[in-house]
Amino acid sequence: MNVWQRLQRNQTAFILLVLCCLLGGCSARAGAPKSKVETANAEAAAASQQRVAVQDGFPFPQIPAVLTSPEERRSYLLAHYWDEYDFADTVLLHKAEVTEQGLVNYIDLVVSHPDAEEAVGAVDAFCRAVALSDEARKTMPTLLEKYLYDPMSPMRNDMLYVQFLNGLLAHAPAADARRDRWTFLRDLAGRNNPGQRAEDFTFYLPDGTRRTLYGMPSQKLLLLFFYDPECENCHATLLAMKSSEILAQAVQSGQVAVLAVYTEGNPEVWRARLDEMPQDWTVGTDRELIKRKSLYDLKAMPSLYLLDASKQVLMKDASLEEILAGL
Numbered sequence: 001m002n003v004w005q006r007l008q009r010n011q012t013a014f015i016l017l018v019l020c021c022l023l024g025g026c027s028a029r030a031g032a033p034k035s036k037v038e039t040a041n042a043e044a045a046a047a048s049q050q051r052v053a054v055q056d057g058f059p060f061p062q063i064p065a066v067l068t069s070p071e072e073r074r075s076y077l078l079a080h081y082w083d084e085y086d087f088a089d090t091v092l093l094h095k096a097e098v099t100e101q102g103l104v105n106y107i108d109l110v111v112s113h114p115d116a117e118e119a120v121g122a123v124d125a126f127c128r129a130v131a132l133s134d135e136a137r138k139t140m141p142t143l144l145e146k147y148l149y150d151p152m153s154p155m156r157n158d159m160l161y162v163q164f165l166n167g168l169l170a171h172a173p174a175a176d177a178r179r180d181r182w183t184f185l186r187d188l189a190g191r192n193n194p195g196q197r198a199e200d201f202t203f204y205l206p207d208g209t210r211r212t213l214y215g216m217p218s219q220k221l222l223l224l225f226f227y228d229p230e231c232e233n234c235h236a237t238l239l240a241m242k243s244s245e246i247l248a249q250a251v252q253s254g255q256v257a258v259l260a261v262y263t264e265g266n267p268e269v270w271r272a273r274l275d276e277m278p279q280d281w282t283v284g285t286d287r288e289l290i291k292r293k294s295l296y297d298l299k300a301m302p303s304l305y306l307l308d309a310s311k312q313v314l315m316k317d318a319s320l321e322e323i324l325a326g327l
Contacts, residue, residue: 057095058102059084071114078113078122081106087129087136094139103143107155120163127167137172141165141182149189151300151317158189158297158316165189188297198224198311199295203261203284206274211284214311217257221250221314223323224305225260225281226290226298229273234302237320242278246324251280256327258282263290263298 061080067073085102086092093099106126113119130136141164147153148161165186172179192198200214216222225241227234241247241258250256258281262270265288277283290296296303297317306315306323315326 057098058105074113075115075118078109078118079125081109081122082126082129087133090135093135099139100143103140104147104155107147107157107160111157111160123160123163124167124170127164128171131168131171131173137168137176137178141168141178145185149185159193162186162190184294188294192296192305192313193316194313196313198305198307198313200311201286201290201293201295203259203286203289205282205284206271211282213259216259216282218309218311220254220309221256221327222307222309222311223247223256223258224303224307225258226263226296226301226303226305227260228262228264228301229269229276230264230266231301237302237304238276240320244320244324246327250327251278259284261286261290263288263301 061077061083063073063076067076110119110123113122130140144161144164147155148157148164150156165182168182169179169186172182198213200212202210202212204210213224225237227238229235247256247258251258258278260277260281260283262283262285264270267285267287270285274283291298296305300317303317304315304320304323305313306318306326308314315322318326
């Protein structure tokens with residue numbers, strides 16, 4: 001069982017716990033007022049839930065019995081999720097089964113929360129608490145990067161990652177040396193997201209002709225394919241693209257144009273493999289401009305983007321299957 005499978009299994013257990021917490025107050029909806037005995041029983045049940053949660057690892061907050069609706073209980077859990085957690089406890093911070101799993105569950109709670117304003121406030125409160133502890137400022141951003149920004153993470157969410165980074169930058173001490181890295185990652189992750197205009201860049205055709213992204217035809221969708229001929233995954237993706245009837249028909253009909261851009265620094269390797277590229281694609285090299293200026297996040301190759309006719313991003317760093325499904 002890999003790390004993602006283990007976390008997803010634990011996440012399922014967390015969801016069941018959340019449902020228990022949310023539904024625990026349903027029987028106390030408006031109606032006959034609760035007696036002292038009923039109130040005491042409800043509080044005892046809530047305390048029992050808290051003890052079970054602590055035994056399982058993460059110290060979940062005890063939801064007051066007076067909160068009876070699932071909406072109220074969910075909002076309370078989100079707002080007070082970290083109340084019983086000690087961010088200054090260095091031993092606790094490095095207990096993966098507590099801190100890492102707790103953060104994964106928290107991210108899921110934030111993402112699925114129906115009230116966007118409450119979710120934003122909860123993220124800011126979390127970042128404020130993290131900022132008070134130097135060890136937490138080392139540990140938590142690393143975990144956030146792992147789960148929200150790693151290309152291999154099934155939880156990847158660049159915009160939520162940017163939100164956490166903004167919170168850290170808002171509350172961390174000005175002298176914290178990590179601020180420069182957080183700023184860089186925030187700016188990089190915040191670019192070229194769905195709904196945003198793609199960053200323009202210059203590239204050069206094999207004959208040396210200078211072109212720009214925004215100089216590409218605007219009457220069609222544009223599939224950006226950032227690649228390296230020496231990258232095994234790039235080669236596999238290229239073969240899949242060339243064998244796709246859906247993509248071939250979309251290109252032939254004029255629905256889609258493909259721009260394949262070599263972003264590394266060995267032009268001889270690039271030129272030697274040009275014969276592998278389809279004739280109806282536009283193929284060029286950016287001469288390492290994109291990486292030097294951090295215009296696109298290319299930490300994992302290949303990288304596929306789908307743009308509309310106005311160069312607005314429809315899909316960012318998507319799989320080929322996702323791209324083809326969107327055509």
